[in-house]
Amino acid sequence: MKRIVTITLLYLSMAMQAPCNTVPSELVTAFSNGDAAAVSEFFNATLELTLFDKEEIYSKTQAERILDDFFKKNTPTEFKLIHQGGKETSKYAIGNLTTHDKTYRITFLLKSSGNTVFIHQLRIEEGNE
Secondary structure (H helix, E strand, O other): OHHHHHHHHHHHHHHHOHHHOOOOHHHHHHHHHOOHHHHHOOEEEEEEEEEOOEEEEEEHHHHHHHHHHHHHHOOEEEEEEEEEEEOOOEEEEEEEEEEOOOEEEEEEEEEEEOOEEEEEEEEEEEOOO
């Protein structure tokens, strides 16, 4: 019985650290749907946003508007994670965002605070596919 309790507690403690072990599925879905409001739920209060050659630090609200404008001009058909990695409290991910006529490379840096993950950096570049 003691062994079962110990294993259960170990499993639960590992599960509580999970926010930064994988990219949240809601974030992947938000990119797939071109839903800037849903993506911005993961934004830190300020973040570094790079859109092609323009790199700036924006507030959460400003970055959401810029991303919304990007999605309106480039309606996504699919978002697929191609690589992710990192440490316990920070993670990066790289994905391909496919639209009707182009593919874009999306890279973001996630950091966890408690049980919540926030995007601190977001980069959108033209893909080479």
